[in-house]
Amino acid sequence: MTPLRRRSGPRCARSSATRLDRALPARPSFNQVTSIQPELWVESPRKALSFYAAAFGARVLHQVGEADDIVAQLAAGDATFWVASTSEEMRRFSPRAIDGATCRLLLVVDDPDSVVGQAVAAGATESSPVGEEHGWLLGRIMDPFGHEWEIGKPLGAWPPSGHT
Secondary structure, eight states, rough: OOOOOOSSSSSOSHHHHHHHHHHOOOOOGGOOOOOOEEEEEESOHHHHHHHHHHHOOOOOOOOOOOEEEEEEEETTTTTEEEEOBBBTTTTBHHHHHHSSOEEEEEEEEEEEHHHHHHHHTOHHHHHHHEETTEEEEEEEEETSOOOEEEEEEEEESOOOOOOO
């Protein structure tokens, strides 16, 4: 980046903030972000692919590696996420390895009751039944790999008007 130079002679009519803004790199526009795709680390990626297919109707879009040393991109409807092997050397731990979760994933669906039931039938544990909460109809599950999921849909326009 070129350092700012002081102008000699008469002072420029523009404010110093305007001059500084021109010297700074442009801020990224969040309108350019198209998605966030979490990567879930599991000890048994092959079992995870089967579970997510049965629980959420997920399909594999891309996969590399062999046996349980794989990285795969899955899609459940329009939502995409990744599944990959855990790795001690890369410090990628599953929730089971740390005896807890570091995040919760929200899966937005048309019929939360049906998807929660399908996930439980596939091997998930229901941690909260589907009900109305904070303007949403949602339930919570723990998948067999320790990842926490909220499965729901907003009950009205989202975000609510007046909230930013």
